Amino acid sequence: MVDRVTAAVMIIGDEILSGRTQDTNLSAIAKYLATYGVDLCEARVVPDVEQEIIDAVNALRTKYDYVITTGGIGPTHDDITADSIAKAFGVTAPEHPEIMAMLRERWGEPNAARRRMAHVPEGGSLVKNPVQGPPGFQKDNVFVLAGVPAIMRGMLEDVGPRLRTGAVVLAKTVRVTGTGEGVIAAPLEAVAKAHPEMSLGSYPFFAPPDVYGANLVLRGRDAAELDTAVSELISALAEAGAKNVELLADPA
Structure with a gap:
């Protein structure tokens, strides 16, 4: 069996839960991790509440190989992620000298709000921020990144090389x-049972006035098994009476 590497994402922020801000980081992280053969298995959205953050990160970091958090590392009163992560690990979060040097170079002696951005849990290492502002950090298997999408994506580039990679999913x-799915369901289930190591999903589509159907996505790490499952599914669909069945070209 191929070694599986797993991850979870924790999106932190009241603005996400209120609907004021629409999250786009989850999709970006999932796609990025996939290029390293890392399976994103769970995502949680938690409020800017210390105990909620502590409980969530402790649950996720013991369950998965990696946890990536976004949000809550700025200078305002509700940016409590760094201190909360430190408490989850049972350590303090002192001001990191490299970040303090960055802040002083830009603003002179930073005020209390800006100093908050220098908090890094003891034993943590910095995650580069090539866009703007202070870096994120890594504490053991937890990566703490900014919530602003452009900055978060820049930080991800320093996360990837630190990951233990797995086989890429095809x-x-x-x-x-x-x-309709009522006809598709039985053939799809039969193939799924025959290939338990693979993931099979049905995603229906509708287009006016009367075009409908489903995209059946098969995912796995073994190329030969994937091809076999596709052939079995196409045959099973034909036997079930599905007429217009096609294998779509692989994306470029």
Whole structure:
């Protein structure tokens, strides 16, 4: 069996839960991790509440190989992620000398609010920020990144090389047009049971006035098994009466 590397994402911020800000970081992180063969297995959105952050990160870091958090590392009163992560690990979060030097170079002697951005849990290492502002940090298997999407994506580039990589997941899509999921379900379930190490999903589509169907996505790490499963599914769909079945070209 191929060694599986797992991760979880923790999105921190009242603004996400209130609907005021729409999160785009989750999708970006999932796609980035996939290029390293790391499976994103869970995502949580938690408020700017210390105990909620502590409980969530402790649950996730013991369950998965890696945890990536976004948000809450700025200078305002509700930016409590660094101190909360430190408490989750049972350590303090002193001002990091490298970050303090960055702040002094830009603003002179930083005020109390800006000094908050220099808090890093004891034993943590910095995650480079190539966009603007102070860096994020890594504490054991937890990576703490900014919530601003452009900055977060820049920080991700320093996370990837630190990850233990797994086999990259391969995917193929079978499109069925003019047949509903009620007919598709049984063939799809049969192939899924025959290939328990793979992931199979049905994603219906509708287009006016009367075009409908589903994209059946098969995902796995074994290329030969993936091809076999695709062939089995196409045959099973034909036997079930599906007429317009096609294997879509692999994305470039």
